[in-house]
Structure formats: C-alpha cells, structure tokens
Amino acid sequence: MPPATPQPNVRVVTLRIDGRDVSAREDETILEVCRENRIEVPSLCQLDGLSVWGGCRLCMVELAGQGRLFAACATRVAEGMEVSTNTERLRHYRRLILELLFAERNHVCSVCVSNGHCELQALAQRCGVDHVRLPYRQARYPVDSSHEMFRLDHNRCVLCTRCVRVCDEIEGAHTWDVMGRGSDCLVITDMAQPWGASGTCTSCGKCVQVCPTGALVKQGTSVGEMVKDQHFLPILARRRHLA
Amino acid sequence: MNLDDLDDLASEFRNAERDVERELRVCMAASCQSSGARPVFDSLEAQLKTDPHPGCRLKGVGCMGLCSAGPLVAITPPEAGIEEGLLYREVKPEDAPELVASLDGPPVEHLRCPTDQPFFARQQRIVLEQCGRIDPDSFEDAVAHGGYAGLVRALSELTPAEVLRELTASGLRGRGGGGYPTGLKWSTIAKMPAGQKYVICNADEGDPGAFMDRAVLESDPHRVLEGMAIAAYAVGANKGYVYVRAEYPLAVERLTTAIRKARRAGFLGGRVADTQFAFDIEIRLGAGAFVCGEETALMASIQGLRGQPRPRPPYPAESGLWGCPTLINNVETFANVPAILRRGGDWFASIGTQGSKGTKVFALAGAIVNTGLIEVPMGTRLRDIIEVIGGGIPGGRAFKAVQTGGPSGGCIPAEHLDTPVDYDSLKSLGAIMGSGGMIVMDETSSMVDVARFFMEFCMTESCGKCVPCRAGTWQMHALLDKIAKAEACRADLELLETLCDLVSATSLCGLGQTAPNPVLSTLRYFRDEYEAKLQGDPTP
Amino acid sequence: MSLERAKPPLPDEDKRWKLVNATMRRNGYADHALIETLHSVQDAFGFLDETSLHFVAASLDLPLSKVYGVATFYHLFTLKPKGRHSCVVCTGTACYIKGANALVEGLRERYAINPGETTEDGHLSVLTARCVGACGLAPAVVIDGEVLGRLDTPDLIERLDTLPDPEPTPASHRPPTTSH
Ligand SMILES: Cc1cc2nc3c(=O)[nH]c(=O)nc-3n(C[C@H](O)[C@H](O)[C@H](O)COP(=O)(O)O)c2cc1C
Ligand code: SF4
Ligand code: SF4
Ligand code: FES
Numbered sequence: 001m002p003p004a005t006p007q008p009n010v011r012v013v014t015l016r017i018d019g020r021d022v023s024a025r026e027d028e029t030i031l032e033v034c035r036e037n038r039i040e041v042p043s044l045c046q047l048d049g050l051s052v053w054g055g056c057r058l059c060m061v062e063l064a065g066q067g068r069l070f071a072a073c074a075t076r077v078a079e080g081m082e083v084s085t086n087t088e089r090l091r092h093y094r095r096l097i098l099e100l101l102f103a104e105r106n107h108v109c110s111v112c113v114s115n116g117h118c119e120l121q122a123l124a125q126r127c128g129v130d131h132v133r134l135p136y137r138q139a140r141y142p143v144d145s146s147h148e149m150f151r152l153d154h155n156r157c158v159l160c161t162r163c164v165r166v167c168d169e170i171e172g173a174h175t176w177d178v179m180g181r182g183s184d185c186l187v188i189t190d191m192a193q194p195w196g197a198s199g200t201c202t203s204c205g206k207c208v209q210v211c212p213t214g215a216l217v218k219q220g221t222s223v224g225e226m227v228k229d230q231h232f233l234p235i236l237a238r239r240r241h242l243a
Numbered sequence: 244m245n246l247d248d249l250d251d252l253a254s255e256f257r258n259a260e261r262d263v264e265r266e267l268r269v270c271m272a273a274s275c276q277s278s279g280a281r282p283v284f285d286s287l288e289a290q291l292k293t294d295p296h297p298g299c300r301l302k303g304v305g306c307m308g309l310c311s312a313g314p315l316v317a318i319t320p321p322e323a324g325i326e327e328g329l330l331y332r333e334v335k336p337e338d339a340p341e342l343v344a345s346l347d348g349p350p351v352e353h354l355r356c357p358t359d360q361p362f363f364a365r366q367q368r369i370v371l372e373q374c375g376r377i378d379p380d381s382f383e384d385a386v387a388h389g390g391y392a393g394l395v396r397a398l399s400e401l402t403p404a405e406v407l408r409e410l411t412a413s414g415l416r417g418r419g420g421g422g423y424p425t426g427l428k429w430s431t432i433a434k435m436p437a438g439q440k441y442v443i444c445n446a447d448e449g450d451p452g453a454f455m456d457r458a459v460l461e462s463d464p465h466r467v468l469e470g471m472a473i474a475a476y477a478v479g480a481n482k483g484y485v486y487v488r489a490e491y492p493l494a495v496e497r498l499t500t501a502i503r504k505a506r507r508a509g510f511l512g513g514r515v516a517d518t519q520f521a522f523d524i525e526i527r528l529g530a531g532a533f534v535c536g537e538e539t540a541l542m543a544s545i546q547g548l549r550g551q552p553r554p555r556p557p558y559p560a561e562s563g564l565w566g567c568p569t570l571i572n573n574v575e576t577f578a579n580v581p582a583i584l585r586r587g588g589d590w591f592a593s594i595g596t597q598g599s600k601g602t603k604v605f606a607l608a609g610a611i612v613n614t615g616l617i618e619v620p621m622g623t624r625l626r627d628i629i630e631v632i633g634g635g636i637p638g639g640r641a642f643k644a645v646q647t648g649g650p651s652g653g654c655i656p657a658e659h660l661d662t663p664v665d666y667d668s669l670k671s672l673g674a675i676m677g678s679g680g681m682i683v684m685d686e687t688s689s690m691v692d693v694a695r696f697f698m699e700f701c702m703t704e705s706c707g708k709c710v711p712c713r714a715g716t717w718q719m720h721a722l723l724d725k726i727a728k729a730e731a732c733r734a735d736l737e738l739l740e741t742l743c744d745l746v747s748a749t750s751l752c753g754l755g756q757t758a759p760n761p762v763l764s765t766l767r768y769f770r771d772e773y774e775a776k777l778q779g780d781p782t783p
Numbered sequence: 784m785s786l787e788r789a790k791p792p793l794p795d796e797d798k799r800w801k802l803v804n805a806t807m808r809r810n811g812y813a814d815h816a817l818i819e820t821l822h823s824v825q826d827a828f829g830f831l832d833e834t835s836l837h838f839v840a841a842s843l844d845l846p847l848s849k850v851y852g853v854a855t856f857y858h859l860f861t862l863k864p865k866g867r868h869s870c871v872v873c874t875g876t877a878c879y880i881k882g883a884n885a886l887v888e889g890l891r892e893r894y895a896i897n898p899g900e901t902t903e904d905g906h907l908s909v910l911t912a913r914c915v916g917a918c919g920l921a922p923a924v925v926i927d928g929e930v931l932g933r934l935d936t937p938d939l940i941e942r943l944d945t946l947p948d949p950e951p952t953p954a955s956h957r958p959p960t961t962s963h
Contacts (some may be wrong), residue, residue: 052554053708054553054554054708054709054751055708055709055710055751056709056710057709057710057711057749057750057751060748060749068748069748069749071554071751074554075554075556076556093745093748093749096741096742096745097710097711097745097749100710100711100714100715100718101710101714103714103718104710104713104714104717133738134718134738135718135721137714137717158710159707159713168846174846174848174849175846175848176848177846177848177849177851177852178549178707178852179851179852179855179856180707180855180856181532181703181704181705181706181707181855181856181858182702182703182704182705182706182707182713182716182717183702183705183707183713183714183717184707185707185713188848188851188852189848190846190847190848190851191833191836191837191847191848191850191851192848192851200846200847200848273917274917274918274919274920276930277915277917277920277923277930277932278917278919278920278930278932310918310919311919311920313919449913450876450914451874451875451876451877451879451913451914452875452876452877452914452918453914454914454918489822489859490859490912490913490914490915527818527819528818528819528822529857529859530818530821530822530857530858530859530860531857531858531859531860532856532857532858533913544818545815546815547813547814547815547816547817547818547819547853548817548853549852549853549856550856550857606918608876608877608918608919608921609876609877609880609881609918609921610880614877614918614919614921615919646876649876680876682876682877682880684880688880696876696879700913706856
C-alpha cells in the first residue's frame with residue numbers, strides 16, 4: 001500500500017469495532033483506529049512511521065459479511081464496517097502464529113539481553129502462549145558481533161523487516177535487506193558481509209531501536225538490559241507526513 | 244486499416260503460397276524437440292532436396308497435442324487440420340526417405356497415428372485453433388489464417404465500450420486459476436481515470452505439470468499479442484509486458500520474434516493498424532520463483548524487486564505497476580479474446596456450461612496413455628477426458644485419482660469421475676480448475692506421498708514474507724514426512740489439520756492460502772491411507 | 784534515471800562486460816532493469832560473483848543489499864560457478880509420479896552431492912527443475928542442455944560416467960575474480 005498522502009478533503013466514516021461505534025478518517029487503517037480507541041490488537045511487523053509490511057499476520061481481524069480475514073494494519077476502514085478483533089478463532093490463530101515463530105528460530109529468553117523488554121515475549125504472554133507444541137526447526141544461525149556498537153543474532157530474528165524499512169525509509173542508507181527465501185531468509189547488511197565491514201552503515205542505531213526482539217542489540221548489554229527507544233519514530237513520521 | 248484491407252493482406256499472403264498443394268508439418272514445440280524433432284526436420288529437408296516435390300512445403304509448426312507420440316509429422320492439404328491429413332508418430336530421421344516417397348504413393352502404415360481417434364475427434368479448439376497448423380515464426384502465416392482480424396475489427400468497427408460489452412457477453416473467465424470474470428476486470432480498469440495504464444500477460448506458468456501456456460506461446464504467439472492489444476484498446480493502456488518464466492527459452496524466442504514482426508508490420512507500436520491507437524509490448528523474464536505467478540509478486544518482479552506479494556486491496560486494477568492501473572490476465576485468457584472479437588461474445592457464450600463458458604486447455608500427464616495437450620468444452624466429464632480422450636491408464640493398472648490445479652489444487656477420486664469440468668464443480672470437490680494441469684495417478688501412487696510432494700513444493704517456493712506460510716509449510720511438511728514414514732501418532736495428524744486451517748485462513752497470498760489444499764483433499768478422499776500410516780504401515 | 788550519474792568503469796578487460804552494459808543501456812539504466820541485467824551477467828559468465836554484483840549495483844545506482852537480496856531470491860540465479868557438466872533432474876509432478884526421486888537418490892549415492900551442488904573436482908553439477916516441459920517423457924533429465932526421457936538410475940549414471948573429461952575450461956567458467 002502506498003504511504004498515506006494527506007488529502008485535502010478526507011471524509012470521516014463511522015464503523016463498529018468489537019461492538020463499539022467509532023469514527024475515523026477514511027484514509028486510516030483498522031489498526032490505527034483501534035489504537036486511537038485503545039482497542040488492543042496484537043501486531044509485530046507494523047510500526048508507526050514505517051511503510052506497511054503485512055507479514056506477521058498477528059493483526060488479523062474478522063469483518064462482518066466477509067468470509068476471509070483481513071490484516072488490520074493493511075486494511076483501510078470503510079463506512080459501516082463491522083470489525084471483530086478478539087474472537088476465539090482469532091485468539092487461537094494468534095497463539096499458533098506465535099508458536100510458529102518460536103519454533104522457527106531459537107529464542108531462549110532466559111539468556112537474552114532483551115529479556116523483559118521483548119515484543120515477542122510480551123505478545124506471547126498477552127496471547128497466552130505458555131508452551132510451544134510444535135517441534136523446533138533446530139536450524140543454527142550465526143551471531144554477527146563485528147560491528148563496534150551493535151550485534152546481530154539471527155537466531156532471534158522474526159523477519160519482520162522493521163530494520164530494513166527504518167534503514168531505507170528513515171535513515172536513507174539501505175544497508176539492510178533480506179536474502180534468500182522461505183524460512184531460510186536472513187537479514188543482511190550490504191552483500192551479506194559482516195556488519196562491521198559495511199560501507200553504507202552510518203551507525204545510527206535506528207535498526208537496533210526498532211527491532212522487536214533481541215536480534216539487534218547494543219554491544220555490551222547483559223541479560224535483560226536492552227531497552228529499546230523508538231521515540232524518534234512518530235516524530236519523524238509526523239514530519240514526513242507534513243512535508 | 245479495416246477488415247477488408249486485412250483480408251486483402253491475408254489473401255496476398257495466401258497467394259504467395261498458392262503453388263503449395265500439401266504441407267509437411269513437423270512439430271517443433273518443446274516436447275517434440277526434446278524427443279528429437281529437429282533432426283527429423285533436417286533430414287526431411289535434405290530428403291526433399293534429393294527427391295524434390297515442388298507442390299509440397301516443409302514447415303515447422305507448434306504443438307499438435309499428442310506429445311507422448313512425438314516427434315509428430317503431419318502431411319495435410321494447406322489450410323487443413325490434421326484430421327484431414329495423415330499423422331505420423333515417433334518419426335525418426337531415417338524415416339525421411341520413406342515419408343517423402345509416400346507423398347506420391349500410399350501412406351507409411353507402420354508410422355501412422357490415426358486421427359479419427361477420440362483424442363482428436365473429441366476436442367474443440369478455440370485457443371489451440373492454429374496450434375500445429377501455422378509456422379509460429381511466420382507473421383504471414385498467422386495473418387493468412389485469420390490472425391489480427393479480431394484486433395482490426397475492434398479498432399475499425401467498435402468503441403472500447405463495445406469491446407467491453409462483447410467481452411462481458413462472452414462470459415469469459417480468467418484461465419490463470421482464479422476464474423475471475425474477464426469482462427468485469429477489464430471494465431474496472433477502463434473506468435479508472437485516463438492516464439498511464441498497463442496490460443500484463445501472466446506467462447509464468449509455475450504449476451509443475453502444466454504446459455498449456457508454453458504450448459500456446461510456442462505455437463501461436465501472435466494470438467496472445469493480438470489479445471493483449473485488444474485488451475489495451477478496451478482499457479486505455481499503451482504499454483504491455485509479457486512476464487515469461489526463463490525456463491521456457493523456446494517460448495521466449497518465438498515471442499521475441501513475433502513482437503518484432505508485429506511491430507514491423509504495424510500491428511504494434513505508435514499507430515497500430517494505421518489507427519490512432521498506440522500500444523507496444525516488452526518481454527520480462529522470470530528467474531525461477533513460483534510465487535511470481537501471483538499478480539502482486541509478478542509486478543514486483545517486473546519492477547526488479549524480490550518477488551514478494553503485498554496485501555490487496557489495493558488491487559492491481561487500481562494500483563499496479565508503478566502505482567498505475569494494471570490489467571493482468573493469463574496467456575490462455577488473452578488467447579481466447581481474438582476469437583471472441585472475430586465471432587462475437589454470444590457465439591462464445593453458447594459453448595460450455597451455465598457458469599463457465601468456452602473451452603479449456605488441459606495438459607494431461609502422469610499415468611495416462613495419451614500425454615499431451617487437449618482442448619475441450621467446459622462441462623466435459625472428467626471420465627471422458629481421462630478414459631476416452633486420454634486413452635485410460637497404461638499397464639492394465641487401475642485409476643486412483645486425478646490431480647488438478649497443481650500445488651493449490653486437489654486430488655479427485657474415481658467416484659467423482661462423472662463430474663463435469665467447470666470452475667464451480669471442481670471447487671465443490673475440494674480441487675480447483677487451476678491453470679489446467681491434470682496429473683493422473685494410478686493405484687501405485689501413495690496419496691500421503693503426493694501430499695508431501697506438494698507441501699515440499701510450497702515450502703521451497705514460499706517467499707518468506709508472512710509467518711503462517713513461511714513457518715507453517717515447514718511444519719506441515721515435517722509432519723507429512725513423519726506420517727509418510729509411518730512414525731507419526733494421532734496427535735500429529737490433528738496438528739496437521741490445525742495448521743492447514745491456520746495457513747489457509749491467515750496467509751498473505753494465494754500460495755499460502757491454498758498450500759493446504761492437496762493435504763485437505765487427500766484427507767477427504769483417502770483418509771484411510773493416512774490412517775494406515777498411523778497404524779505403522781511403512782510401505783511407501 | 785539521472786543522466787548525470789557517472790557510470791562505473793568496467794571491472795576488467797573481459798569483453799563480456801559489454802554485453803552486460805548493453806542490457807543496462809537498453810533499459811536506460813533504470814533500477815527495474817536489475818533482474819534483466821542479472822540474467823545477462825549469468826548468461827555471459829555462468830554465475831554471479833561479487834565483482835559483477837558490485838558492478839551492477841553501481842551501474843544501476845542500487846543499494847548492495849538490495850541487489851544481493853534479489854540475486855538470492857530467484858532460484859535460477861547462482862552465486863557459485865557451475866561444474867563443467869550439468870545434470871538437471873526434472874522434479875515436476877509428472878516426473879515425480881514416475882520416479883524422479885529415485886534418480887536424485889541415485890545421484891546422491893554415486894557422486895555424494897545433493898541437488899544444487901557441484902562435485903569437488905568441478906566435473907558435474909546436479910540440479911533439479913520444476914518441470915522442464917517434457918512430461919510425456921517422464922522422468923526427464925537434461926544433461927548439458929540435452930533432454931533425455933524415460934531413464935532409470937543405472938542408465939543415467941552410465942551416461943554421466945562417460946561424459947568427456949577433462950576438457951578445456953568453457954567460456955562460462957571464469958575463475959572468480961576478487962578485485963573491486
Ligand atoms: C502462488 C500463485 C501462483 C500463480 N501462478 C500463476 C501462473 O503461473 N499463471 C497465471 O496465469 N496465473 C497464476 N496465478 C494467478 C494470478 O495471480 C492471476 O490471478 C491471474 O494471472 C489472473 O489472470 P486471469 O484472470 O486471466 O486468470 C497464480 C496465483 C498464485 C496465488
Ligand atoms: S533483525 Fe529485528 S527488526 Fe530486523 S527483521 Fe529481524 S526481528 Fe525484525
Ligand atoms: S503466503 Fe507464502 S508466498 Fe504468499 S506472501 Fe506469505 S510467505 Fe509469501
Ligand atoms: S501487524 Fe499486521 S501483519 Fe504484522
């Protein structure tokens with residue numbers, strides 16, 4: 001979806017979310033309207049100020065009269081829409097998706113510097129994932145500590161591409177991208193060289209701050225110490241919006 | 244240019260050939276080439292030099308359909324179909340003297356392939372009308388056989404709105420798998436404000452076991468270009484792309500030639516057929532990614548990006564290539580259009596069933612006597628396709644299932660063989676029409692194994708963007724593997740079904756949404772095979 | 784598509800870079816020509832090495848990571864040199880039904896390589912393809928571009944074992960260059 005451009009005459013629509021009547025600008029997404037109204041919808045890949053990705057599928061919601069589900073982060077509101085964000089079916093799917101993520105790589109929270117400040121962990125707690133029924137994929141990935149300030153641990157990456165998008169859309173460096181396909185996808189810097197050798201990285205650290213997990217962290221932090229600071233994002237987003 | 248001018252041109256091309264009494268046609272499509280058609284052609288050519296037959300023209304043509312009997316050679320009067328001539332099967336270069344000698348005498352009986360058999364007699368050809376009759380590299384041959392008449396009629400006699408009306412009346416539905424009404428799709432794009440618009444032909448044909456689109460591109464490329472140009476006129480586009488998979492070098496080569504010749508003849512470019520209408524076409528190559536058949540991934544690939552789908556809406560009709568309104572149709576969909584414009588939407592709508600009009604091309608493969616390409620009216624029963632046209636199962640084995648729709652489709656068992664083939668009835672059986680691949684399986688195939696095969700396909704083709712498909716196909720494949728090896732317990736089967744539901748409901752694009760279909764359909768009809776595996780039956 | 788931007792110099796004297804440049808020029812050095820350009824690099828050199836990816840990225844003014852991401856997304860692109868001979872086993876549905884897996888297994892046993900790999904001496908690459916379009920001849924194998932149908936494992940191995948070797952390094956087998 002192209003980034004929302006401010007329109008001179010955006011209409012206001014009314015819709016129902018979980019039985020509540022709410023109003024919204026018609027260029028807003030369902031997820032944005034939920035946030036404004038303090039209706040909590042789990043999300044992982046979406047981040048205010050970055051383009052829509054639609055990959056994690058945690059924000060799926062039901063729309064009355066529609067057989068299929070919709071990603072709230074990628075769906076615009078419409079007049080008269082009836083949205084359900086928290087049905088038993090959706091909760092079941094969300095738990096399974098989180099289990100799939102845990103089983104795909106290797107997230108050992110007890111030794112992670114992001115322990116306690118990790119969005120994946122928080123989502124698991126909120127959605128009631130207390131154990132993972134699925135077998136682990138057991139693929140081992142390297143840890144890249146070559147950068148003097150930051151560290152990348154592929155084993156904790158959920159491939160949300162927030163780092164790729166912030167680096168391209170906000171910092172303008174496009175150091176990051178994704179290589180490969182399927183579960184073998186890896187985030188890479190430049191030509192998949194060690195991060196420390198990157199000729200394009202400005203060491204701004206934005207990727208580290210937006211990473212939802214302990215995949216991107218500051219060097220020298222110990223277990224549970226890595227707290228992320230994303231305050232630059234909404235400000236930048238607003239500035240971009242007005243420009 | 245109007246239809247009379249085109250007619251004059253066509254007669255001129257036919258006149259240039261008026262000394263030809265007979266054509267010696269050699270199939271030069273990919274399948275016959277891989278069984279050795281090129282040396283056959285060369286030795287026929289050499290033989291005609293030593294034993295000249297002035298009234299006979301040697302011609303390389305496209306697919307004649309019966310690929311399993313290739314290399315195929317037909318001797319026919321000009322302008323005639325193979326039913327009116329002689330067809331020879333499994334021809335070898337050393338047969339050339341005998342074949343050439345037979346031009347003045349009786350047919351070569353030991354090579355003959357009867358053309359009154361149901362394989363030929365039961366077909367109805369619209370899309371494949373000229374396949375195997377014309378020389379795909381010859382613009383003149385295409386025009387002499389009615390090529391571009393649909394386009395010229397549209398440009399000289401109809402407004403874009405009238406073309407849309409004709410299309411809507413025809414009831415044509417997309418042949419790429421989804422079956423979306425083509426007239427409706429075109430109208431949506433036509434309604435978008437004037438400006439840059441694109442037309443894309445989806446020739447990615449990624450289903451393993453499907454080769455309909457390739458055959459059309461290799462045998463009659465001008466028909467596809469003509470269909471695209473008509474579409475462009477109707478929706479107001481001036482630029483088109485054909486996205487072809489790079490695994491089809493011959494199709495790419497013939498398409499390139501066709502575009503060049505159509506351009507030179509003024510049927511593509513700044514003033515199409517001497518009118519104000521401008522339209523040109525470029526080829527873009529895929530690079531081995533099944534997901535690039537999905538329309539948003541395909542557009543990303545044309546733009547030089549990783550072929551990853553994006554959420555829809557917005558649909559390509561609204562925001563497609565570089566954000567412009569874009570029409571995407573399948574090769575076969577476009578190939579139907581010239582005939583509709585030539586003969587009218589009502590004529591087309593008189594063929595087929597209530598909800599599915601016209602014909603469908605199928606690629607028959609697997610455990611079946613006649614492997615190859617067929618075109619039948621919608622509504623033909625599966626049994627007729629497999630037992631009558633396809634000639635049944637070889638080796639005296641029993642039929643077990645037919646797989647339609649490739650990795651997004653399902654397996655249909657013997658008890659449903661009397662189902663008429665159309666979009667809706669196949670869907671109700673848990674399979675889909677898909678693009679037209681039909682793989683027949685006999686009693687020796689294990690359905691758990693088939694399900695595992697397709698899941699492996701989806702797993703390696705998953706683009707990796709969304710979690711349910713990326714991680715879910717891996718899990719489902721692992722479970723199927725465990726079941727196939729008879730190492731699974733009942734809880735594994737339940738988990739498999741749970742994941743099927745998750746992946747189809749929450750995946751971002753059609754690949755993930757339909758990846759569970761082969762599992763679901765084999766579970767529906769062949770659950771006993773899964774059960775046997777749970778009981779520890781290790782036979783493959 | 785800025786006309787001002789200076790184009791990078793060709794990596795070396797090799798004439799094949801001219802072909803690559805021609806593809807980019809034909810597309811006006813637009814960023815969307817990336818896949819077409821990678822095709823032409825692979826056609827010319829047989830595979831995509833670091834030098835060529837750097838060159839393409841600089842010429843089209845694209846980030847390195849993006850070029851690498853695209854090159855690794857598409858299975859037809861290969862970043863490693865191929866063997867002197869190639870054997871592609873079709874694993875499309877029809878070939879699968881008719882026993883393509885046994886062929887792959889047989890090759891694994893005989894040469895100790897998986898699909899996508901090359902023997903250590905650079906003699907043979909084994910690949911798989913999703914449908915080479917010879918479903919009527921299933922199971923089909925393509926050896927050095929020639930399609931062979933209805934082979935069983937012993938036949939196939941015999942054919943591969945009798946492929947000529949050693950032979951002069953073909954044009955598509957450029958030793959990887961490291962200068963950049
Ligand atoms: C994973 C996936 C693969 C697809 N592959 C093809 C393909 O190879 N050829 C094709 O024509 N359509 C393919 N489609 C369907 C296209 O997305 C699209 O619907 C179609 O090209 C529209 O054309 P039609 O309306 O003429 O059918 C695929 C869809 C999905 C989800
Ligand atoms: S490194 Fe972090 S931000 Fe980047 S894709 Fe992985 S989890 Fe997302
Ligand atoms: S469903 Fe699969 S192929 Fe489609 S976007 Fe998701 S991961 Fe990619
Ligand atoms: S937040 Fe909507 S798909 Fe990730």
